[in-house]
Amino acid sequence: MAGEDNSKIRVRFAPSPTGHLHIGGARTALYNWLFARSNGGVFILRIEDTDLKRSTEENVRKITDSLEWLGLDWDEGPDRGGAHGPYRQTERLQLYTEIAETLITEGKAYRCYCTVEEIDNARDEAKRAGKPYVYGGRCSGLTEADQEAFRDEGRKPVIRLRTPADGKTVVNDIIRGEVGFENALTGDFILVRASGVPTYNLAAAVDDSLMEISHVIRGDDHLPNTPKQILILNALGRKAPFYAHLPLILGPDRTPLSKRHGSASVEELKDAGYVREAAINYLALLGWSYDEKTTLFSTQELIEKFSLKRVGSNAAVFDMNKLTWMNGVYIREMDPEELVKRIDSYIRTTRLAGLPGENGKPEIKQLVPMVKDKIKSLAEFITLTDFFFLPAEFETGAIDILKRGEGAKDILEAVRQLLPDIQPFVAAEIEKELRECAAGMDLKLGKFLQPLRIAVSGKTVTPGMFESLEVLGSAESLRRIDAAIALLDA
Ligand code: GLU
Numbered sequence: 340m341a342g343e344d345n346s347k348i349r350v351r352f353a354p355s356p357t358g359h360l361h362i363g364g365a366r367t368a369l370y371n372w373l374f375a376r377s378n379g380g381v382f383i384l385r386i387e388d389t390d391l392k393r394s395t396e397e398n399v400r401k402i403t404d405s406l407e408w409l410g411l412d413w414d415e416g417p418d419r420g421g422a423h424g425p426y427r428q429t430e431r432l433q434l435y436t437e438i439a440e441t442l443i444t445e446g447k448a449y450r451c452y453c454t455v456e457e458i459d460n461a462r463d464e465a466k467r468a469g470k471p472y473v474y475g476g477r478c479s480g481l482t483e484a485d486q487e488a489f490r491d492e493g494r495k496p497v498i499r500l501r502t503p504a505d506g507k508t509v510v511n512d513i514i515r516g517e518v519g520f521e522n523a524l525t526g527d528f529i530l531v532r533a534s535g536v537p538t539y540n541l542a543a544a545v546d547d548s549l550m551e552i553s554h555v556i557r558g559d560d561h562l563p564n565t566p567k568q569i570l571i572l573n574a575l576g577r578k579a580p581f582y583a584h585l586p587l588i589l590g591p592d593r594t595p596l597s598k599r600h601g602s603a604s605v606e607e608l609k610d611a612g613y614v615r616e617a618a619i620n621y622l623a624l625l626g627w628s629y630d631e632k633t634t635l636f637s638t639q640e641l642i643e644k645f646s647l648k649r650v651g652s653n654a655a656v657f658d659m660n661k662l663t664w665m666n667g668v669y670i671r672e673m674d675p676e677e678l679v680k681r682i683d684s685y686i687r688t689t690r691l692a693g694l695p696g697e698n699g700k701p702e703i704k705q706l707v708p709m710v711k712d713k714i715k716s717l718a719e720f721i722t723l724t725d726f727f728f729l730p731a732e733f734e735t736g737a738i739d740i741l742k743r744g745e746g747a748k749d750i751l752e753a754v755r756q757l758l759p760d761i762q763p764f765v766a767a768e769i770e771k772e773l774r775e776c777a778a779g780m781d782l783k784l785g786k787f788l789q790p791l792r793i794a795v796s797g798k799t800v801t802p803g804m805f806e807s808l809e810v811l812g813s814a815e816s817l818r819r820i821d822a823a824i825a826l827l828d829a
Contacts, residue, residue: 348380349553352406352413353543355387356398359604360405362596362657363558363588366622370585371556372411373623373645380553384416385546386427389536394429405605409615410638415550423550428542435537438545438575439498439530447574448530450496451478452489473526474499495533500567500574502527508566513583513647515559520566528567544568548577556647559584583647586626587654601659608662612685612718614673617666625655635668667715678711679704685717700728701810709802709810723802727810731797731819740793741823746782747790748827753780754791755820764813766805773805794823 352368354360360368375382384406388394399417406413415421425431442448451474458474465472479501481489489496507519530541537545547555547568555565562584572579590600597603608618616638623641624634627650636644670678682703706724714720726732733741741747753776761768777787788804795816801807808816 348375348378349551350375350556351383351385351552353385353387354402355390356402357393358398359606360402361604365605366625367557368406368411369622373641376642377645381414384413386417389428389542408609409619435542435545442574448498448500449479451499452494452496453477471524473524476527497529497533498531499527500530502570508569510565510582513581514650515584515652525566540564540567541571544571547580548572552580554581556583559587586652588625589654589656591656591658596657612716613666614669617669621662621665626650663715670714671712675707679707682717682720705810709806726796733797737793737797737799741790744790750787750790751794751820751824758813758817766809769808770805795819
């Protein structure tokens with residue numbers, strides 16, 4: 340296009356909206372985004388919704404929500420517009436048909452009237468002979484009269500690309516180097532189905548070209564499609580983009596990553612209380628490394644340091660424990676005010692706990708300093724602190740510990756006597772009095788606090804006991820201790 344810089348980096352993330360944004364898709368989106376952002380390029384979102392049965396609006400929204408949560412903003416896309424739109428393939432159907440028709444006119448493609456049964460039979464025959472199936476070109480030389488006869492039989496044609504019978508199509512992949520594909524094994528493949536809907540290969544190749552994509556960065560499950568897309572672009576007389584196929588992602592058992600390995604979608608990570616910075620950092624390391632040893636990178640550092648040259652071709656292993664560790668690091672290092680905001684919106688979206696700050700309940704910001712170093716996810720904030728907002732519920736086993744605990748009742752009775760006199764009811768005072776009381780009973784502090792902890796929280800692990808009692812307040816602490824004593828008496 341006149342005046343346009345052809346050397347400009349333009350990349351795209353092209354999800355099919357048939358489900359959530361999975362870890363693999365998110366990694367692909369991230370690498371495209373990082374490549375664009377680190378090169379002053381353009382990141383495009385293209386919705387590949389030609390699988391009409393499985394594509395839904397809801398899935399488009401789920402995918403864009405996840406991209407937004409990750410902070411992967413796109414410059415051109417369905418809701419953002421751009422000079423190369425529309426960005427949804429179902430809005431471009433006419434275009435693909437016209438291009439396929441032009442290829443027919445030029446003799447580069449042809450209509451094929453073979454029925455599904457005929458193709459299936461040929462496939463079975465190839466299987467029996469132990470050969471890979473390749474379309475035999477039966478319809479490649481049909482005259483207009485032959486075609487009419489087929490149409491009269493009610494056959495609906497597909498459109499196939501005429502491909503070279505021999506030689507190789509070479510993919511010069513940035514990550515994997517040269518990979519050659521025998522044309523004889525590709526055969527004349529389908530561009531447009533009998534329904535008039537284009538195949539993925541036609542739509543993707545046409546769009547990559549018309550949208551002036553400079554680099555196609557995608558999962559290596561798509562590598563076998565690449566020679567087909569190159570053949571289509573050759574037929575159209577258009578230049579192929581550069582290709583970079585990203586290594587497979589495996590679970591810790593070295594089988595392809597799936598739900599079995601825990602959270603397999605970005606939405607699940609978000610719901611489990613991971614923060615976006617940790618998710619981005621971790622996803623970036625699934626195939627790319629800076630120096631083989633540095634693991635923590637802010638998003639800004641990733642933009643500065645990312646390069647396709649340092650993406651390996653070996654499969655990457657997704658390790659939930661490492662992600663969780665990283666999440667803990669980001670939470671500990673997060674500005675407390677920001678962490679309060681994240682926890683607040685997390686609690687509101689998950690509705691896992693009563694609402695903090697309402698009806699005299701403590702505010703999140705009171706609790707954050709007490710738990711910041713203990714939690715590895717936003718969800719753990721809730722696990723550790725929900726007893727402040729909700730009536731204490733005894734977790735499994737906690738009540739038995741209380742009942743079996745030697746002298747538990749004596750301890751609770753003693754604290755019960757003590758609490759109303761602690762003035763002001765603040766952590767330092769509470770600590771002083773309780774330490775004295777423990778010493779007076781000749782008990783180690785940990786042992787002394789355990790029944791108290793269970794009585795007020797229902798849990799065996801809580802934030803610091805003195806601060807927790809201060810936050811609960813004297814009256815509520817007493818109520819809970821009384822209830823526990825009653826339970827022990829029962
Ligand atoms: N729509 C394809 C998918 O979701 C993407 C293919 C591509 O990036 O070319 O797998």
